[in-house]
Amino acid sequence: MTEPVHLSATEMLGLLRAREISAAELTEAHLRRIDEVNGQVNAVVTLSADRAMDEARRLDDDLARGVWRGPLHGLPIAFKDLTDTVGIRTTYGSRLFAEYVPREDALVVKRARAAGAVTLGKTNTPEFGTGSHTVNEVFGATRNPYDLTRSAGGSSGGAAAALACGMTALADGSDMGGSLRNPASFCNVVGLRPTPGRVPDFSRAAAWFTLGVPGPMARTVADAALLLSVIAGFAPTSPFAIREDGSAFAGPLQPGVEGMRIAWSPDLGGLPVDPRTAEVTARAPAVLTGLGATVEQVELNLSDAEDAFRTYRAWQYAATYGELDDHLVGPNVRWNVEQGRKVTAADLARAERLRTRLFHRMSRFFDTYDLLIAPVSQVPPFPVEDPYVTEIDGTPMPDYLAWMRSAYWISVLHAPAASVPCGFTPEGWPVGVQMIARPFEDLTVLRAAHAFERATRHGERRPPLG
Structure with a gap:
């Protein structure tokens, strides 16, 4: 029998419902797996083992009384270290919060727990989620389980690596410039950036900021949809929360x-x-054509997204982190805050015009096309010692953001986008393909990704760890 930690979350649920495995046994299996492999990849940074076992035993007691707590009953989940978890240390990857323990759960945590999930602990992230390489001064770097010399991506790199290794059944992530999609691509798992507002967030400083969103990560598209069905739905904490609940994804x-x-x-x-x-992602059109779609190569002009993204991102960093001591945060956060302090009203007005123009142009584009597919990242996993990618196919990258354009240009579109396993380079490094639809068409993305996944089965190739 396949080890339970390598089953899909939906398969685990089937075993739990049939009482072929208990929540306690499933949780113990994941804790053993963490003990076996986490020392190699550094994905889970705070473990809550005793609490997880207590939660699992209570769920088993509930089931013995005929009570099924919800769609995630008994499934182990690890939350990103940016996501507040009451009673469990949450550092945001920053020395400033190295011992911080929240007094309240984030909304995604509340919803997952209410649905019966078992909380294993926290997954690694760069400081405040800054950048698509998971490394920080509190816990160090997360390594790619397919090649320990390579980056797991970021900022949800801990989540992606933990999923790939079988250390958690499900994981949450967040995405501003690709922080769900990039690590999913690097670690051969699935990451969905939902339409902004699909999964409401909470911000004390920038509640109207729509570039950053929470979302689900999983080993399969169906598992990502399952988690989305739980964490999606209206909440008054966000001024642009979508009114629909998550039942369409259930x-x-x-x-x-x-x-x-x-x-x-x-x-x-x-x-x-x-x-x-490029060689790996170029195989995707033929797969989709074989499934009955009409695929056309197109020439796009998304360049308006560059200035718009950088301006809004810089403004948000200054608004959110500008009051922190510059000497106590890392260079990436400090640089972003410095850029934000330079943003003027004229800059914001220009960014809004650019984004509006792009929105209308892409709205007309999606009148013709149901889906856009493209590379998630412009590079395969890079050396873990490198702070960021400095060159792509002979083209120098001017700063640590530039290599992520294939992800962050899409963030500006207000559109749902998924990273789905697409294959491997000759070195054995995973590569994902990005699937993007019109805003609010999250289900279209999931269905297309599910079809592609079933046709290719790349996500079933597990990393070569013991």
């Missing part, structure tokens, strides 16, 4: 792209792409 996904018209962009309008990444 049932079995109906795979299929037959009859869809899909646009394929190998470089999102001229971005440099590593040849190894």
